Amino acid sequence: MIDKLERILATARAIPPGRVTSYGRLAMHAGFPRGARLAVAALRGADDETVPWHRILRADGRIAFPPDHPHHAEQAQRLRAESVMVRNGRVDLGRFGWRVDAPDLLLPPD
DNA sequence: CTCATGACTAGCT
């Protein structure tokens, strides 16, 4: 249970700076095909500073937080600090999307 | 056990 969440967080840490991915894809790479909401649970409970939460977006490339939410601005700022273009709370996934070269080798089989 | 709740998605209008 918590292992699943940790697994997702570990995968999130593998996202390189300047790259982004979606909740669903993050979960998929962690080994949970339909676990978008699992990714949410993992990130929500993670107060860990080593987790690059700002590199996780919705499947359409938009920031998940509502525009008026404090995290929205912070996330955009952090992304721009990594040279990721954010326009109207949205990122072009085709351009900045995380390309995983070896999905299976990201984490131990466990 | 049922119900509500999320930083969600894919599909359709």
Next chain:
DNA sequence: TAGCTAGCCATGA
């Protein structure tokens, strides 16, 4: 592009 819907799945009341 925007809105709506059914499906998704762990967690907690």
